[in-house]
Amino acid sequence: MSDTQNLIHLAVALDGAGWHPAAWREPDARPLDLFTPAYWVEQVQQAERGLIDFVTIEDSLRLQSDDPLEPDLRTDRVRGRLDATLIAARVAPVTRHIGLVPTAIVTHTEPFHLSKAIATIDYVSNGRAGIRVQLDARADTNRHFGRREIQPLRREDVANIHAPELQQRLRESFAEAEAYVEVLRRLWDSWEDDAEIRDVATGRFIDRDKLHYIDFESRWFSVKGPSITPRPPQGQPIVAALGHATVPYQLIARSTDVGFVTPHDTTQATAILAEIRAEQEAAGRANDTIHVFADLVVFLDATHEEAANRKQRLDAQAGGDSTSDALIFTGTPSGLADLLQEWHAAGLSGFRLRPGTVPHDLAQITDALVPELQRRGAFRTAYEATTLRGLLGLPRPANRYAAIVERVA
Amino acid sequence: MSRPQKQVHLAAHFPGVNNTTVWSDPAGGSHIEFSSFTHFAQTAERGKFDFLFLAEGLRLREQGGKIYDLDVVGRPDTFTVLAAIAAVTDHLGVTGTINSTFNEPYEVARQFASLDWLSNGRAAWNVVTSWDAFTGENFRRGGFLPQEQRYERAKTFLQTAIELWDSWKGDEIVADKETGQFLATPEAGSFTHKDAHFDIAGQFNVPRSPQGRPVIFQAGDSDEGRDFAAAEADAIFTGHAKFEDGQAFYADVKGRLAKFGRTPDQLLILPAATFVLGDTDAEAAEIAHEVRLQQVSPATAVAFLEQLWNTDLSGFDPDGPLPDFDPVVSDVGGLISKGRASVRQFAKDPIGLANQWREIAAAKQLSAREVVVEVTGRQSFVGSPDTIATAINRAVQEDASDGFILVPHITPGGLDRFVDTVVPLLQERGVYRTEYEGSTLRENLGLAPVASSQVLQTTA
Numbered sequence: 008m009s010d011t012q013n014l015i016h017l018a019v020a021l022d023g024a025g026w027h028p029a030a031w032r033e034p035d036a037r038p039l040d041l042f043t044p045a046y047w048v049e050q051v052q053q054a055e056r057g058l059i060d061f062v063t064i065e066d067s068l069r070l071q072s073d074d075p076l077e078p079d080l081r082t083d084r085v086r087g088r089l090d091a092t093l094i095a096a097r098v099a100p101v102t103r104h105i106g107l108v109p110t111a112i113v114t115h116t117e118p119f120h121l122s123k124a125i126a127t128i129d130y131v132s133n134g135r136a137g138i139r140v141q142l143d144a145r146a147d148t149n150r151h152f153g154r155r156e157i158q159p160l161r162r163e164d165v166a167n168i169h170a171p172e173l174q175q176r177l178r179e180s181f182a183e184a185e186a187y188v189e190v191l192r193r194l195w196d197s198w199e200d201d202a203e204i205r206d207v208a209t210g211r212f213i214d215r216d217k218l219h220y221i222d223f224e225s226r227w228f229s230v231k232g233p234s235i236t237p238r239p240p241q242g243q244p245i246v247a248a249l250g251h252a253t254v255p256y257q258l259i260a261r262s263t264d265v266g267f268v269t270p271h272d273t274t275q276a277t278a279i280l281a282e283i284r285a286e287q288e289a290a291g292r293a294n295d296t297i298h299v300f301a302d303l304v305v306f307l308d309a310t311h312e313e314a315a316n317r318k319q320r321l322d323a324q325a326g327g328d329s330t331s332d333a334l335i336f337t338g339t340p341s342g343l344a345d346l347l348q349e350w351h352a353a354g355l356s357g358f359r360l361r362p363g364t365v366p367h368d369l370a371q372i373t374d375a376l377v378p379e380l381q382r383r384g385a386f387r388t389a390y391e392a393t394t395l396r397g398l399l400g401l402p403r404p405a406n407r408y409a410a411i412v413e414r415v416a
Numbered sequence: 417m418s419r420p421q422k423q424v425h426l427a428a429h430f431p432g433v434n435n436t437t438v439w440s441d442p443a444g445g446s447h448i449e450f451s452s453f454t455h456f457a458q459t460a461e462r463g464k465f466d467f468l469f470l471a472e473g474l475r476l477r478e479q480g481g482k483i484y485d486l487d488v489v490g491r492p493d494t495f496t497v498l499a500a501i502a503a504v505t506d507h508l509g510v511t512g513t514i515n516s517t518f519n520e521p522y523e524v525a526r527q528f529a530s531l532d533w534l535s536n537g538r539a540a541w542n543v544v545t546s547w548d549a550f551t552g553e554n555f556r557r558g559g560f561l562p563q564e565q566r567y568e569r570a571k572t573f574l575q576t577a578i579e580l581w582d583s584w585k586g587d588e589i590v591a592d593k594e595t596g597q598f599l600a601t602p603e604a605g606s607f608t609h610k611d612a613h614f615d616i617a618g619q620f621n622v623p624r625s626p627q628g629r630p631v632i633f634q635a636g637d638s639d640e641g642r643d644f645a646a647a648e649a650d651a652i653f654t655g656h657a658k659f660e661d662g663q664a665f666y667a668d669v670k671g672r673l674a675k676f677g678r679t680p681d682q683l684l685i686l687p688a689a690t691f692v693l694g695d696t697d698a699e700a701a702e703i704a705h706e707v708r709l710q711q712v713s714p715a716t717a718v719a720f721l722e723q724l725w726n727t728d729l730s731g732f733d734p735d736g737p738l739p740d741f742d743p744v745v746s747d748v749g750g751l752i753s754k755g756r757a758s759v760r761q762f763a764k765d766p767i768g769l770a771n772q773w774r775e776i777a778a779a780k781q782l783s784a785r786e787v788v789v790e791v792t793g794r795q796s797f798v799g800s801p802d803t804i805a806t807a808i809n810r811a812v813q814e815d816a817s818d819g820f821i822l823v824p825h826i827t828p829g830g831l832d833r834f835v836d837t838v839v840p841l842l843q844e845r846g847v848y849r850t851e852y853e854g855s856t857l858r859e860n861l862g863l864a865p866v867a868s869s870q871v872l873q874t875t876a
Contacts, residue, residue: 042623087621097500131497151616231475
């Protein structure tokens with residue numbers, strides 16, 4: 008498709024009132040509306056007006072916490088959230104072009120349920136669904152389910168994360184995620200596209216030879232299949248994951264269509280890309296397109312000074328400098344456009360922007376950054392496809408179970 | 417007999433993956449495209465129905481070791497399609513059947529709480545149990561529960577979910593921008609639950625939803641199922657649509673409420689009902705027979721015989737007599753049909769049932785297919801709009817039900833004529849709403865609000 012123009016792809020990461028812990032205290036914030044459907048519909052429609060490729064929606068199976076290992080018991084931050092997959096489903100009928108990529112925690116959920124949930128969002132949205140998979144091996148989350156023996160990370164483990172035994176544990180956790188994605192994908196393919204035949208003469212609704220058991224076996228779960236939901240419009244909805252190190256990069260390389268990474272400069276961006284591409288080749292996927300997006304937290308205003316002052320004010324309200332795994336960009340839309348173009352030239356496909364506050368920084372993205380990138384000829388001026396795969400320049404894949412590959416994108 | 421007229425409740429069951437649904441009709445549309453759900457839901461809302469109902473099946477049915485291909489196959493995921501339906505409706509309740517065997521309370525509770533938020537208070541949960549290792553093969557949990565543990569797990573699952581919903585009282589979010597206090601207490605959502613099935617603790621992460629909790633439905637018909645409903649449910653989804661059956665069921669279940677400290681107005685009894693409308697009763701009867709023949713194609717007739725006889729009957733002539741040998745008796749695990757609850761009825765006494773079928777065939781001179789047409793799935797209501805309105809109203813006024821969950825046989829247009837012709841007649845008679853009374857499903861069902869401190873009524 009048309010990636011020959013090599014335009015920048017943009018995603019927006021939605022989470023609560025924005026990514027700054029004090030975002031909910033901004034004059035334009037609506038913290039009491041965070042759990043209403045209208046709040047989410049408005050944000051996604053705003054992103055769609057900005058021709059954004061897709062939104063992601065954060066999720067967790069626990070209350071948010073600033074502490075990486077246990078509840079923080081804070082009362083000065085947004086706490087509580089709605090199921091991201093259901094938010095995506097609720098928003099789908101009232102949007103037309105933008106991709107919808109909720110987060111799912113794979114550690115405690117059933118791949119069979121998630122596969123049909125994402126397939127259903129793909130039907131409801133006519134081909135705009137994706138899923139971002141995330142692990143959660145925290146002890147507090149595990150107590151909410153009480154079913155698994157999980158060896159949670161301890162504080163000394165975090166400091167010692169590069170030790171061989173910890174790396175081995177990490178590899179095992181990510182191997183489960185890889186198995187989970189494999190089940191999602193096999194279930195999406197478990198119906199061939201033309202399985203529904205409605206043959207009145209023989210009384211058959213389906214050609215059952217075009218439905219397939221997936222017979223997946225692993226040490227964590229086995230799933231028989233086929234799915235109860237027919238193959239979704241995109242064939243394979245988009246799978247994404249966020250990674251900060253080699254083991255998650257392997258998951259990105261082996262299992263996903265889009266990886267989110269967190270370089271802090273061009274050199275790091277180049278190095279991460281090289282690592283992912285090498286893993287991709289090692290996984291036998293050298294010919295597949297895997298988009299790598301850099302995550303950035305953004306505070307945008309007309310002048311650098313305004314943005315810096317706002318960030319400073321927010322930090323003061325939050326009780327200290329806010330930190331992030333991703334680079335925090337504080338400045339003008341034009342300055343951000345410079346950075347995006349530089350990193351894009353280094354090989355990144357696009358960027359997942361985490362607005363510091365909503366609605367302000369979301370509006371800055373759609374109403375200032377996007378027009379600036381368009382002026383530079385670096386971003387689309389209209390939606391060029393009707394599916395998320397189409398927006399990302401990915402063909403509709405052949406079905407792994409189909410005897411004859413007849414579909415060409 | 418001068419009590420005030422009861423109000424009729426109506427709801428719509430999206431056509432299911434069984435032979436009630438006539439996919440072969442030229443008007444039969446997609447069962448998976450969202451446009452079908454939109455049409456169906458908006459028609460129900462135009463008819464001022466209380467809610468849309470979705471059944472559940474987590475493994476495709478099989479017969480003789482092969483995927484069953486004669487009925488509609490394929491359906492969407494329940495939670496996500498209900499959340500999407502909430503986007504194209506304003507008043508209609510969204511009721512999902514979700515089993516308590518292949519899910520965990522924390523996840524189901526947050527999905528229903530989220531659905532309740534995203535529908536502005538219109539979510540309902542039909543709590544069911546799954547019964548077979550066959551379905552379990554699609555899940556981490558695998559396995560299954562012995563029959564006697566199914567209700568125990570369902571009951572404790574529901575209790576746990578209610579504890580999670582009640583872990584937020586509704587006043588925790590203060591979001592005071594001046595003081596910087598978002599939560600009134602760091603303990604919001606705290607819970608601890610320990611029993612034979614669930615040992616969990618922590619904090620629930622969805623604040624109290626508009627209804628407090630979803631409206632709770634129960635669908636089991638056994639003695640245990642009826643007690644479960646009488647103790648815990650807000651509404652029952654039953655198969656007792658026939659008038660006399662309905663009255664007996666209604667009296668039985670409403671009679672059980674007192675022992676759980678509840679009153680008859682706290683539990684609605686809503687049988688599933690099929691219908692065929694005609695301009696006249698005679699025309700409706702003719703159409704109903706045609707529909708039955710569509711529902712029982714020659715191949716479907718043989719499939720039904722295989723389910724009862726529990727053996728391969730390929731090559732059998734459905735237009736000839738019933739098989740002249742007796743059914744193969746087997747326990748549930750050995751049945752030819754997998755993933756279909758109805759065959760468990762067949763399996764109880766297959767030889768006795770086959771003899772009944774033979775008597776009917778002999779008395780009425782019927783072929784095998786005609787017997788299947790006769791003994792399975794007869795429509796609940798057949799007639800002109802006036803006849804059907806009268807029958808529905810009688811059933812409600814004379815305590816055979818509190819209303820009906822209608823199951824049309826055509827997707828997605830099967831409700832259209834009912835809404836256009838029967839609903840106005842019920843409205844004229846003053847027994848059916850002309851506008852929605854409330855904004856939540858609970859309010860429209862006439863149920864009292866859930867108090868945040870309400871303690872679950874547990875079975876003695």
